[in-house]
Amino acid sequence: WCFFFFGSAAVVGLLPAMFLFLVGYMRFWGKESWVQTLxxxxxxxxxxxxxxxxxxxxxxPQTVVGDLFPVLRTMNNVNLF
Structure with missing residues (x-):
């Protein structure tokens, strides 16, 4: 799970990776319901x-998605990549 988190953080960014990690870990490893997980x-x-x-x-930090689509970095209010 940790390698997935760090790998996805480098690709899509820390916040999207954190969300994916929490959902994946709680839902599939912790066997929590979707309501509890979300x-x-x-x-x-x-x-x-x-x-x-x-x-x-x-x-x-810089990400692969941010490098591929630089326009995502120009959106200052939602700058996640």
């Missing part, structure tokens, strides 16, 4: 986005 993953993802992107203003 009930934890979505608020935690939103909290992380708001904290690191808007409050702490941490620059996100």
């Amino acid at each position: 009930g934890v993953a979505i608020p935690l993802w939103i909290f992380s986005y708001l904290l690191f992107h808007h409050v702490l203003i941490i620059p996100w």
Whole structure:
């Protein structure tokens, strides 16, 4: 699971990888219901986005998707890649 997280973080970015990791880990490894899984993953993802992107203003690392589609980096309000 950790290798998947770090690999996908390099490809799609930390926040999308965090969401995918939480959903995958809770749903398939933890055998939680979809309601429980999304009930934890979505608020935690939103909290992380708001904290690191808007409050702490941490620059996100470069990703493969961001390199392939540079227009995604120009959207300052949703700059996830």
